[in-house]
Amino acid sequence: MSDHAGPAPHRPSKGERTRARIIDSASELFARSGFHAVSLRDIAARAGLTHAGLLHHFPGKDALLMEVLRRRDRLDAHAVFPGVVLPGAPEAAPEAAPGQRLRLLVRLIGRNSETPGLVALYAKLSAEATDPEHPAHSYFKERYRILRAELTVLIAAAQAEAGSAGQGDPAAAATQLLALMDGLQTQWLLEPESLSMEELVRDFLRRFGLDPDSGAGAPGVSS
Amino acid sequence: MSDHAGPAPHRPSKGERTRARIIDSASELFARSGFHAVSLRDIAARAGLTHAGLLHHFPGKDALLMEVLRRRDRLDAHAVFPGVVLPGAPEAAPEAAPGQRLRLLVRLIGRNSETPGLVALYAKLSAEATDPEHPAHSYFKERYRILRAELTVLIAAAQAEAGSAGQGDPAAAATQLLALMDGLQTQWLLEPESLSMEELVRDFLRRFGLDPDSGAGAPGVSS
DNA sequence: GTCTATATCGCGATAGAC
DNA sequence: GTCTATCGCGATATAGAC
Numbered sequence: 170m171s172d173h174a175g176p177a178p179h180r181p182s183k184g185e186r187t188r189a190r191i192i193d194s195a196s197e198l199f200a201r202s203g204f205h206a207v208s209l210r211d212i213a214a215r216a217g218l219t220h221a222g223l224l225h226h227f228p229g230k231d232a233l234l235m236e237v238l239r240r241r242d243r244l245d246a247h248a249v250f251p252g253v254v255l256p257g258a259p260e261a262a263p264e265a266a267p268g269q270r271l272r273l274l275v276r277l278i279g280r281n282s283e284t285p286g287l288v289a290l291y292a293k294l295s296a297e298a299t300d301p302e303h304p305a306h307s308y309f310k311e312r313y314r315i316l317r318a319e320l321t322v323l324i325a326a327a328q329a330e331a332g333s334a335g336q337g338d339p340a341a342a343a344t345q346l347l348a349l350m351d352g353l354q355t356q357w358l359l360e361p362e363s364l365s366m367e368e369l370v371r372d373f374l375r376r377f378g379l380d381p382d383s384g385a386g387a388p389g390v391s392s
Numbered sequence: 393m394s395d396h397a398g399p400a401p402h403r404p405s406k407g408e409r410t411r412a413r414i415i416d417s418a419s420e421l422f423a424r425s426g427f428h429a430v431s432l433r434d435i436a437a438r439a440g441l442t443h444a445g446l447l448h449h450f451p452g453k454d455a456l457l458m459e460v461l462r463r464r465d466r467l468d469a470h471a472v473f474p475g476v477v478l479p480g481a482p483e484a485a486p487e488a489a490p491g492q493r494l495r496l497l498v499r500l501i502g503r504n505s506e507t508p509g510l511v512a513l514y515a516k517l518s519a520e521a522t523d524p525e526h527p528a529h530s531y532f533k534e535r536y537r538i539l540r541a542e543l544t545v546l547i548a549a550a551q552a553e554a555g556s557a558g559q560g561d562p563a564a565a566a567t568q569l570l571a572l573m574d575g576l577q578t579q580w581l582l583e584p585e586s587l588s589m590e591e592l593v594r595d596f597l598r599r600f601g602l603d604p605d606s607g608a609g610a611p612g613v614s615s
Numbered sequence: 616g617t618c619t620a621t622a623t624c625g626c627g628a629t630a631g632a633c
Numbered sequence: 634g635t636c637t638a639t640c641g642c643g644a645t646a647t648a649g650a651c
Contacts, residue, residue, distance in 0.1 A: 184616070203523065205428050208643060220644085222618045230644085289522050296519040299512050299581040300426065310582050317586075341595055344587050348575025355574055356540075356567065358522040359533050363540075364567050372564055376599040407634070431626060443627080445635045453627070 188226045190216045196237050200286030203293045204234060231304035238294070238305060241287065242312065249274050250319045267326035271374065272382050278350065279367050285358060292354050317343050324377065333378025342377045349373055411449045413439045419460050423509030426516045427457060454527035461517070461531060464510065472497045473542045490549035494597065495605050497546075501573065502590050508581060515577050540566050547600065556601025565600045572596055 181189070194215040198207045209230055213223040227233040249270055265273075281288050298309040320343035328334045353366045374380070404412070417438040421430045432453055436446040450456040472493055488496075504511050521532040543566035551557045576589045597603070 182616095187617080203520065206523070209645085210643075218617090219619060221620075221646090224645085225617060289519075292522060293516075293519040295578050295582075296512075296515040297426070299515060299578065306582075313579055313582060314586070337595075337599075341592060344576070344579065345572060345592055345596060348573075348579060348592075349568060349571050350575065351578055352571025352574035352576075353567070355518050355522065356536055356571060359518075359529075359536060363537070369564060369568055369571075372560075373568060376560075410634080432628090433626080441634090442636065444629085444637080447628070448634060 184226070187216070187218070191223055191226055191233070192236050192240065195233050196241070197286075199234070199237055200284065200290045203290060204230075204297065209233075234294075234305060235308065238308060245277065248277055250323075267323055267330050268379075268382075270323055271327050271379060275367055275370055275374075278370060282357075282361075282366065285361070288354050289358050292351070292358060295351065313347065316347055320346060324379070327379050328377065331379055336378030337376075346370070346373065407449070410439070410441070414446055414449055414456070415459050415463065418456050419464070420509075422457070422460055423507065423513045426513060427520065432456075457517075457528060458531060461528065465535065468500065471500055473546075490546055490553050491602075491605075493546055494550050494602060498590055498593055498597075501593060505580075505584075505589065508584075511577050512581050515574070515581060518574065536570065539570055543569060547602070550602050551600065554602055559601030560599075569593070569596065 191212065195207075195212045198211055198215065209220040209223055212233070213220040216223065223233075227236070251264060294305060295309055297303055298305040300306065317340070321340045324342050324346070325334070325339035328336060328339065350366070350370060353364065353369055357364055357366050414435065418430075418435045421435055421438065424430075432443040432446055435456070436443040439446065446456075450459070474487060517528060518532055520526055521528040523529065540563070544563045547565050547569070548557075548562035551559060551562065573589070573593060576587065576592055579587055580589050
């Protein structure tokens with residue numbers, strides 16, 4: 170009984186807890202100010218150590234960034250795509266009706282509006298990562314490739330379900346939908362009152378023969 | 393006759409030529425590597441002076457950035473919107489048929505594909521400028537506001553011209569179109585072969601009752 | 616294995632000589 | 634109008650204390 174067994178399958182060591190604390194700090198600071206604007210010293214200070222101490226847990230700022238990205242993507246993607254979705258994601262099996270999943274996607278947009286910092290981080294990063302030399306370049310490349318593929322089958326299925334197949338190429342719609350969501354985020358971040366991302370995405374989906382629940386059905390998204 | 397009169401209305405002084413050379417250098421380097429990755433020393437070296445010399449012409453890096461942006465925007469915007477378009481732009485008067493102007497817009501997308509560096513610069517900057525503290529924040533805010541407004545009347549006019557008015561809210565279409573173009577650029581920059589920006593934009597426009605010339609009409613965009 | 620202290624580098628920016 | 638010299642700052646790398 171010298172070591173009291175915890176309910177978790179694997180009690181975290183001190184190093185692992187420090188590591189987690191660092192990722193938390195980095196997430197918050199990256200989300201608030203972007204990647205380049207945050208220093209390792211800032212992150213380390215918030216996690217309660219010096220920047221050199223931090224560098225014992227991660228080889229560099231880039232590697233830390235990747236951890237932050239992977240963690241967030243795993244969480245979000247799981248909400249819409251139950252299966253394998255992103256480079257480091259674990260397997261999974263469950264399924265849901267296509268229309269329902271599209272509704273979840275639109276809902277997710279609303280939920281993201283509550284964390285503008287993270288939205289901004291992704292907007293900045295996906296633009297930065299455009300540079301082939303950027304540490305997250307291939308990560309984002311694969312991210313979009315997978316998202317396009319998943320969205321394509323999702324849209325095709327939803328069109329079939331809605332009896333509106335043939336109203337447009339699902340692959341084109343997927344690419345456009347992704348682009349639309351990204352672009353709307355930029356405009357929304359610049360001036361939040363200037364548009365409703367959810368409404369504009371729904372409007373877009375309708376033009377592809379999909380009517381993702383006009384929102385009147387579940388107005389209580391608030392909390 | 394000691395000073396031979398040039399044909400221009402206003403022969404540039406040495407300082408003005410240096411200034412122009414600096415803006416050229418900054419444009420090229422920003423376009424290639426983004427804002428943060430380029431130093432004033434890099435820009436100055438390329439323009440043939442030291443970074444301190446450069447700072448004699450511009451109060452700081454931010455101010456230089458704004459000059460680069462303004463110049464590029466003035467050039468591009470003029471192609472589609474003959475009138476006043478952006479914060480620092482001069483007045484102008486000429487007009488053209490809405491459908492023709494929409495076609496110019498789509499054409500501009502193709503032209504931009506020839507300078508991926510500049511496309512990347514705008515993608516990075518509009519994301520960076522999302523931060524209220526960013527030097528270009530209010531510039532981009534107004535940029536989008538004006539572009540949305542101009543695109544709204546352009547789309548409305550084009551719908552009227554095409555006899556397809558009422559096929560969708562022009563204001564929503566304008567916001568979506570802007571977002572779509574921005575988002576497509578990100579995906580295109582990450583993986584140029586993965587999509588055709590022009591084709592996807594045309595497809596989008598068709599869904600709003602606009603059919604901007606399928607491109608077969610004027611294939612000679614090359615040179 | 617975990618962390619601190621120290622050193623070096625390049626950056627944007629300023630002051631003052633020429 | 635342009636230079637040299639210098640400042641303070643942040644990123645990064647290494648040595649070694651605990």
